[in-house]
Amino acid sequence: MSLLNVGARALLANQVALQTAGHNIANVNTPGYSRQTVVLQTVQGQFTGGGYIGQGVDVQTILRNQSELLTRQSATAGSVQSSDIVRAERLRQLQEVFSGGTAGLGAAINDMMNAFSDVVSAPTDITARTVVLTRMDETASRMRAAADRINEIQYTVTEQLQSSITAVNSLAGQMASVNEQIARAKGNGQTPNDLLDQRDQIIRDINQYVQTTQIPADDGTVGLFVAGSQPLVLGTTATSLSIDDATAFPGSGQIKLFFNRPGAPAVEMDENVLGGGSMSGLLRFNNNDLAEGRNLLGRMAMAIGMTMNDQHNLGLTLDGALGKDLFALPASMPGHTNGAGVGTVSFTGPTEFAASDYEIRFTTGTAGQVVRLSDGTSTPFTDAANLATLQIDGLNFNLTTPGNPGERMLFKPFSTAAANIQSLVYSPRDLAAANPINAAMGTSNGGTLQLAGLKATGLPNPPGLVLPPNANPAALPPILGGIQLQFTAGPPTTYDVLDRGTAPPTTIAAAQPYTPGAPISINGWEIKLQGSPNTGDTVVIGNASDPQYGDIFTRNAGNASALMGLRDVKMFDESTLSDGYAGAMAQVGTRTQSALFAAELSTTIAANLERDRTAISGVNLDEEAARLIQYQQAYQASSKMIQIAQNIFDSLLQGLGR
Structure with missing residues (x-):
């Protein structure tokens, strides 16, 4: 009977081993499956006078092959x-x-x-x-x-x-x-x-x-x-x-x-x-990332739109009217908070904009700081009135209700600018291409003075553009109109600025130094002259819409030239208007390439750790096939053992029957 028990135990153990190997093969493609192994143990032998006689084998457990450390590392990677x-x-x-x-x-x-x-x-x-x-x-x-x-x-x-x-x-x-x-x-x-x-x-x-x-x-x-x-x-x-x-x-x-x-x-x-x-x-x-992309696009829309609007507003249309805005843009943007603070941000310096969101963080009382979120730069303020006087990156923050200490307000100045921009000028006659001012050299000039440039700038603002006075020939004595530059040959060469809106003209500024090619800025307009004047040479800057000049302004394109010149103005982190889009492309492209590199690196790490995990937990079909043969042979041998035990038992019964 002992031999029969040993054979039966062996048969059952090898059957479990065969079933486990089959289970492994069946789940070779199952995600997360860990290879299982039968753990066999020897049955305690029976003591006799001749020593311990073996009692066969039992299945101790079914072992799950896996590394807890590698499993966690693989999941994290x-x-x-x-x-x-x-x-x-x-x-x-x-x-x-x-x-x-x-x-x-x-x-x-x-x-x-x-x-x-x-x-x-x-x-x-x-x-x-x-x-x-x-x-x-x-x-x-x-x-x-x-x-x-x-x-x-x-x-x-x-x-x-x-x-x-x-x-x-x-x-x-x-x-x-x-x-x-x-x-x-x-x-x-x-x-x-x-x-x-x-x-x-x-x-x-x-x-x-x-x-x-x-x-x-x-x-x-x-x-x-x-x-x-x-x-x-x-x-x-x-x-x-x-x-x-x-x-x-x-x-x-x-x-x-x-x-x-x-x-x-x-x-x-x-x-x-x-x-x-x-x-x-x-x-x-x-x-x-998306906020930065929206800010880059919105800043571009606001900066280009504002600078072109400002310059266009200084020019004259074909009908002699001052230009209106070329683009529809937001005047201000509200702040976001769940606290007590209420305020807006407005736009004042388009060439200084930074592609960023901003936070106002209130510290004590009504004091706090404005933080540029793109790089963490902060600007302190003492109260709402003090904050209103600060221009931060071309922006003005206006608080109608300050927040409580510890509260924050988020401002997104450029978030919707590009989404809402619209072209506002539809008639070609309304394009303000003409300068609102003109210039003429004195008829009796004896020097080599030449006009090199003339445009309206509107700067400083305030007061903005102040046009030269018109003529009034009916006045006694007649008022000639315009602003006159009257030169004195040097060295040093100087000029006086005369207002011809009065009779006789009054002196606005005297003995101003003259440098050929250097801009002369007066009342929101700018003139450049080349050459050397003689004493008594003059230049008169007049209001282009003064009736004495008729429709000469329609054949002037000074403001169109100024608008075209905006493409060389630095306004996007030291990049010009024409190069600003390339800079935005580079910023987004750099961020994308950095993310792609990080993804490639993390993919490699994750693949290596998963490979290490599956080296322990994964099913190898060749290995399982070899085990199937091994367990099959053991199973057949166990069956043969039971058959022999049966034969011996039958022979024993036959002998006892005699």
């Missing part, structure tokens, strides 16, 4: 990889918004500025003026299209975050259920391998969305924590996540992840503490 990849993919989409080529925004801006050259050559040519207006409308249209594309990207990011939240909450519920099953199964003293694999796979799946920390409990369950301390799954209880506007800045477009523990207020979690996971990457992209 996969989480970082998921974050980097999704951010790189979204940055690629943002980079497409700032594309080059003839269809890009940069080409439209250059075409618009270059179109003024034809107006400079032929100020009264209606076709040339129409081309300028068409180019301006095309530029505004492309800016709006780019802004719309950014809004579309933000919408898809929000939708992806919502679907990710749904997936994580579902996975958390599944893990809580598996935890319960594992806790029950642990009571029988054996390890539920397949349930543990299922739980590990759920953890890996959750980490694809949000990085977690795993802490095992004594009852066999595992707790999952997000952001270091918030229990997503604790034992058999799962807590839900959600996304919503940032609590501090509702309506600002900033999105945050919230932890919703039952019976307690929702906890807002910053993306910087989430670690890896696609949701972390999407939140970083939305709150940082």
Whole structure:
């Protein structure tokens, strides 16, 4: 009977080994499956006078081949990889918004500025003026299209975050259920391998969305924590996540992840503490990368629009009227806060804009600081009145109600500028191409003075442009009108500034030093002269709309020339207007390349760790096939052992029967 028992035990043990090998082969492609191995142990031998006689073999357990350390490292690396990849993919989409080529925004801006050259050559040519207006409308249209594309990207990011939240909450519920099953199964003293694999796979799946920390409990369950301390799954209880506007800045477009523990207020979690996971990457992209792209585009729209509006307002149309705004732009933007503060930001210095959002942080009383979020530069202020006097990066912050100490206000000056920009001038006659002033050399000049440049600048503002006085021939004595520069030959060469709006003319400034080619700025206009004057030489600057000059202004294109000259004005971080778009492309491109490199690096690390994990946990079909043959032979031998034991038993019974 002992031989029969040994054979039966061996048969059952090898049957379990065959079944385990078959289980491994069947799950070779199952995600998260860990290879299982039968652990056999010798049955305690029976003592006899001749020694211990073996009693065969038993199955001790089914071992799950896996490394806890490598499993966690692989899950964490996969989480970082998921974050980097999704951010790189979204940055690629943002980079497409700032594309080059003839269809890009940069080409439209250059075409618009270059179109003024034809107006400079032929100020009264209606076709040339129409081309300028068409180019301006095309530029505004492309800016709006780019802004719309950014809004579309933000919408898809929000939708992806919502679907990710749904997936994580579902996975958390599944893990809580598996935890319960594992806790029950642990009571029988054996390890539920397949349930543990299922739980590990759920953890890996959750980490694809949000990085977690795993802490095992004594009852066999595992707790999952997000952001270091918030229990997503604790034992058999799962807590839900959600996304919503940032609590501090509702309506600002900033999105945050919230932890919703039952019976307690929702906890807002910053993306910087989430670690890896696609949701972390999407939140970083939305709150940082996308905001920068929108600011770059909005700053470009505001700076170009404001400088062109300001210059166009100084010129004269074909009908002799002052020019109006070329582009519709916001005058101010409100601040975002959930505190007591109320205020707006307005635009004053278009050449000083920085592509950034700003925070006002109140410290004590009504004092605080304005922080430029792109680099952390701060500007302190003592109260609202003091803040209103400060010009920060070409912006003025005006508080109607200061916030309480500790509160913050977020300002997004450029967030909607590109989305709402519109071309406002539709008639070619309304293009203010003419200078509002003209200049004439004295008829009796004996020197070599020549006019090198004349334009209205409107600077300083205030007071802005003050046009020369008109003539009044009916007055006694007659008023000649205009501003006269009267020179005295040197050395040094000087000039007096005379106001001819009175009779006799009055002196505004005397003995001003003259340098050939240097600009002479008076009352918001600027004149450049070349050559050397003789004593008594004069230059008269007159109001172009003065009736004494008739319609001469219609054949003047000084303001169109000034508008065209704006392309060489530095306004985008030391880049000129014509180079500003290239600078924006470079900034977005650099950020994209950095994200792609990070994604490539994290992918390599994650692949290496997953390879190390599967080297321990993965199923090798060749190895399992060899084991099948081994266990098959052992099974057949065990069967033969039972057959022999049966024969011996039969022979024994036959012998006893005689």
